[in-house]
Amino acid sequence: MSFNSLCMNNLWRSVFIEGNIASGKTTCLEYFSKTSNIEVLTEPVSKWRNVRGHNPLGLMYQDPIRWGITLQTYVQLTMLDRHLSTMSAPVRMMERSIYSAKYIFVENLFRSGKMPEVDFAVLSEWFEWITQNIAIPVDLIVYLQSSPQTCHERLKERCREEEKIIPLEYLEAIHQLYEDWLIKKTSFNVPAPVLVIPADDDLQKMLHQYEENREKILAGSNV
Ligand SMILES: Nc1ncnc2c1ncn2[C@@H]1O[C@H](COP(=O)(O)OP(=O)(O)O)[C@@H](O)[C@H]1O
Ligand SMILES: O=c1ccn([C@H]2C[C@H](O)[C@@H](COP(=O)(O)O)O2)c(=O)[nH]1
Numbered sequence: 001m002s003f004n005s006l007c008m009n010n011l012w013r014s015v016f017i018e019g020n021i022a023s024g025k026t027t028c029l030e031y032f033s034k035t036s037n038i039e040v041l042t043e044p045v046s047k048w049r050n051v052r053g054h055n056p057l058g059l060m061y062q063d064p065i066r067w068g069i070t071l072q073t074y075v076q077l078t079m080l081d082r083h084l085s086t087m088s089a090p091v092r093m094m095e096r097s098i099y100s101a102k103y104i105f106v107e108n109l110f111r112s113g114k115m116p117e118v119d120f121a122v123l124s125e126w127f128e129w130i131t132q133n134i135a136i137p138v139d140l141i142v143y144l145q146s147s148p149q150t151c152h153e154r155l156k157e158r159c160r161e162e163e164k165i166i167p168l169e170y171l172e173a174i175h176q177l178y179e180d181w182l183i184k185k186t187s188f189n190v191p192a193p194v195l196v197i198p199a200d201d202d203l204q205k206m207l208h209q210y211e212e213n214r215e216k217i218l219a220g221s222n223v
Pocket of ligand 1: 020028
């Protein structure tokens with residue numbers, strides 16, 4: 001079905017853009033934001049860096065054992081708020097999701113011994129209650145699959161203050177969790193079909209790949 005008929009038939013569509021830190025999600029969304037009839041929702045990182053004058057993202061990187069629960073509770077709330085906001089266009093493209101917050105970031109904190117078991121239990125109870133009682137619309141997951149090394153280079157280039165202390169090993173752990181979830185499908189429920197886009201290429205080639213996949217992303221043909 002073409003994008004035009006999708007709009008005409010009022011078939012609303014929700015797409016998550018998933019991938020490691022600095023894999024190029026925001027850049028991808030910026031590209032598609034130039035298309036009419038698409039609503040782009042980036043991650044609310046500015047909120048995670050400033051909630052009433054506090055910076056839970058920075059605190060988490062400084063002391064994950066103490067502040068991981070604080071950040072991830074707020075991430076869960078703000079992502080849920082994004083998921084439930086009224087759609088303003090027939091296609092919504094959203095950066096990450098409440099699922100990756102739990103299956104990737106909370107899981108990584110817990111597995112690496114940086115989240116106390118009680119914090120993990122409370123966050124898990126919240127997550128399960130939300131996903132069992134509230135419908136979270138999703139039709140497609142686009143996975144920008146990049147090597148941890150590429151992400152590390154791009155992260156250093158982007159130079160976000162809080163992320164300067166992120167080592168390559170952290171990105172490797174996040175990568176492995178993403179691969180288990182979306183490629184091997186061995187860890188957690190995958191709530192929609194997955195379109196994998198290799199994301200190590202330079203910007204020009206990435207934009208070409210986005211063009212090639214435009215129809216699949218926007219209209220859901222043959223994922
Ligand atoms: N294909 C690419 N090649 C080189 N640099 C890129 C590419 N895509 C994005 N970047 C740069 O890498 C950094 C991280 O990209 P960004 O889109 O912010 O990633 P994410 O949103 O996944 O964290 C930014 O500085 C961006 O300009
Ligand atoms: O649940 C989450 C989601 C994200 N983060 C961190 C990871 C990054 O430092 C920033 C934003 O991620 P980008 O990939 O650059 O968009 O937020 C987290 O700790 N927990």
